[in-house]
Amino acid sequence: MEAFNFNTIKPNNRFRKKPTNSYRSKPLISISILAIFFFLIFFLFNTSIFFPTSIKTTQCLKLQTLKGHKFLWYAPHSGFTNQLSEFKNAVLMAAILNRTLIVPPVLDHHAVVLGSCPKFRVSDPKQLRFAVWNHAIELIQSHRYVSMADVIDLSSLVSDSAVQVIDFRYFVSLFCDIDVNYFCVKDSKMENSLLEKLKQCGTLLSGYSVDTSECVYAVEEDCRTTVWTYQKEGENGSIDSFQPDDQLKKKKNISFVRRRNDVHAALGPHSRANLANVLSFGSLFTSPYKGSESYIDIHEAPKDQKIQSLIKRIEFLPFVNEIMDAGKAYALHTVKSPFLCAQLRLLDGQFKNHRRATFEGLKQKLDFLRQKENLPIHIFVMTDLPISNWSGTYLGDLANDPDSFKLFVISENDNLIQETAKKVVDEGHSMKVGALYNNGIEKDCQRGQMLPDILLHVEEIVCSCASLGFVGTAGSTIADSIEMMRKKQICSP
Incomplete structure (x- = not known):
C-alpha cells in the first residue's frame, strides 16, 4: 500500500476560503484571547476539578x-x-x-x-x-x-x-x-x-x-x-x-x-x-x-x-486477660466435668457443602468416647447454625438424647459475654500501647462505645480447655487457631 502523502493533495476550489474582513475579525480575536486567559486562570486554581487524583494535601506535616x-x-x-x-x-x-x-x-x-x-x-x-x-x-x-x-x-x-x-x-x-x-x-x-x-x-x-x-x-x-x-x-x-x-x-x-x-x-x-x-x-x-x-x-x-x-x-498471640479469664471460667465453673469441644462451621462459604462430612467426624469421635467415658458426655458446641435450626440434624439428635449427651452453648446475650465485653471496653488496652504517640485523648472517650462482639474469642478459649479432645471443621482457620491454643496448653495450671 502506498504511503499517505499530504504533499500530493491539491486544494479543491469549492472549499477555498473566502477572504475575511480583517476589520470584523479583530474584535473576535481579542475576545478569544481574553477567553483563553480567563480559562487558564480558572484552570490553574481549580486543577482538582480536572485531575481529582492530583490533590495538594497537608497530610504528613505532623x-x-x-x-x-x-x-x-x-x-x-x-x-x-x-x-x-x-x-x-x-x-x-x-x-x-x-x-x-x-x-x-x-x-x-x-x-x-x-x-x-x-x-x-x-x-x-x-x-x-x-x-x-x-x-x-x-x-x-x-x-x-x-x-x-x-x-x-x-x-x-x-x-x-x-x-x-x-x-x-x-x-x-x-x-x-x-x-x-x-x-x-x-x-x-x-x-x-x-x-x-x-x-x-x-x-x-x-x-x-x-x-x-x-x-x-x-x-x-x-x-x-x-x-x-x-x-x-x-x-x-x-x-x-x-x-x-x-x-x-x-x-x-x-x-x-x-x-x-x-x-x-x-x-x-x-x-x-x-x-x-x-x-x-x-x-x-x-x-x-x-x-x-x-x-x-x-x-x-x-x-x-x-x-x-x-x-x-508471633506464632501464638494470646487474647487479652479479660477474654482469657472468661473462657477459662466458663470451662471450669459451667461445664465443670471433662468435656469435648465441637467446632462446627456449617453455613459459611464452602463449609455448607460439607455438612455431612463435618457431622461424620463428630459422630466417630463420640462413638469412641461412649465406650470409655461415663455418660452423659459433656459437649461444648461452637457453631454458626442457630439452635432453632438444629432439628433434623445430628446436633438435634444429640440434644434429644440427654441420657448420653449434655450440650453446652454460649450466646452473645449471656451475662458472661456482656460483662466481659464491658470489661474489655473499660480497660481500653489500645489506648495504652504505643504511648509515645497516644497523647491528648480524653479519658472518657470510651464512654458511649457499643460493646464489642467477643463471643467467638471466648468460645475459642473454652474449646482450648476441652480435656476430652477437639473436633474441628476441616479447612476452617478458626479450627487452626484453636489447635494452636491447645498446643500451647493455655488452660494448664
Missing part, C-alpha cells in the same frame, strides 16, 4: 515532625481469624523494615474481602486499602470501633520493643492533622469538612492520589505477582514455583508472573520506598499452596536473631 519515625499500614480483610493472621504478618514486616505498625480495628466479618489468590482473582491493593479506610471510619462514626489491641495482648511485644505500634485513630489524627477527640463525640454525624478531609487522607493512603511529597509509598505488588521473602540467598527476583497454568491464562486472559522478592531489598533502607513516611501494603494474608506460599514466605531468619525470635513469638 508525621514529618516525628524525626526518625516511619509507619506501616496494610489492609486487613475477611473474618477475624484471617485478620489476626494478617496482623502477625504485619508485625513481622514492620520489624524487618524498622517501621512503626499502625494497629488496625477489628473489621466486621467479611466487610472487606480479598478474593482468591490461587485463582488470581483478587481485589486491587488500592481498592482494598480504600475499602478498609472507609469501613474503619464508619466504625468510628457508629461507635463500634474495636482495635486489634483491645482483644489481642500486645504487651509483651511492645514492652521489650520487639515492634513499635500506634493505634489507627492516633495515626489518623497525625496523618490528617485533626483532633483525635473528634472520634469521641457522641453524635455519630461528622461535619462535611471533616469527612472531606478524611476522604482525602483515605485516597492518599490508598494510593489513589498523586503524592508529590513522598509521604506515602503504596505497595502495588500483590499475590498475583509477588511472594515476599527475607534473607533467602539466590532467590531474590527468581520465578516462584506456583504460576497460573495455561488453562487459567487463556480462560481469564491473564499474563501474571509470580516472582520471589526480598522485602528488605525491595522496600528497606536502600529503596525508594524507604523515603516515605508511610509504607502502605494491601493484603498481608498468606497461606501454603502447591509447595509455595500465596504471598509471604518468611518462616525463618537464621542471619537475623531478632527477627528469628519474633517469628517464634
